Amino acid sequence: EAAVTQSPRNKVAVTGGKVTLSCNQTNNHNNMYWYRQDTGHGLRLIHYSYGAGSTEKGDIPDGYKASRPSQENFSLILELATPSQTSVYFCASGDAPGDQDTQYFGPGTRLLVL
């Protein structure tokens, strides 16, 4: 099974501060995704990437940036964190689009913005 790791697992940040969430996958998947999970909203896509150097806006990209420096790594950056960004963030990876495109999720990062 695909291995996706995230760091940190828990983070407390101050309003206005910069936060970087990191994701690493070891299965050479082309696609990587960042989601946030909130009660009543399910999983919502923030940014995604088709490969190194590529980032695409998801459904809720405002207030977030993403970086894909390599096939293995995909970061989510909150330049000016706000309390509304308090959430659980999941990274996922998957192979090429198609009916075999299972997404494998990392363990999640709990972010609290005070």
Added chain:
Amino acid sequence: GDSVTQTEGLVTLTEGLPVMLNCTYQSTYSPFLFWYVQHLNEAPKLLLKSFTDNKRPEHQGFHATLHKSSSSFHLQKSSAQLSDSALYYCAFLTGNTGKLIFGLGTTLQVQP
């Protein structure tokens, strides 16, 4: 636009009773449907996904049938177990982008 709707909120069942969690979708393209399961404090993981050839996917006693005529992919199991208690997401793949659209999730709570 593309969307997916699930049984909302919390479904509480007694162990041994059948499970049915509803999922309907609205899609511009011919869809691929998925069910993901998330146990408490764990990551979501794939439970099952639809096939292109009308086979019925099954896993861990769960099954789902894609009905294009009614735009549905309901999750079913004949007998609920305590370990089935979890959050279940229905999702579908949009077009050819690799993006998944998730429903809001249904929490299944199985009681003794």
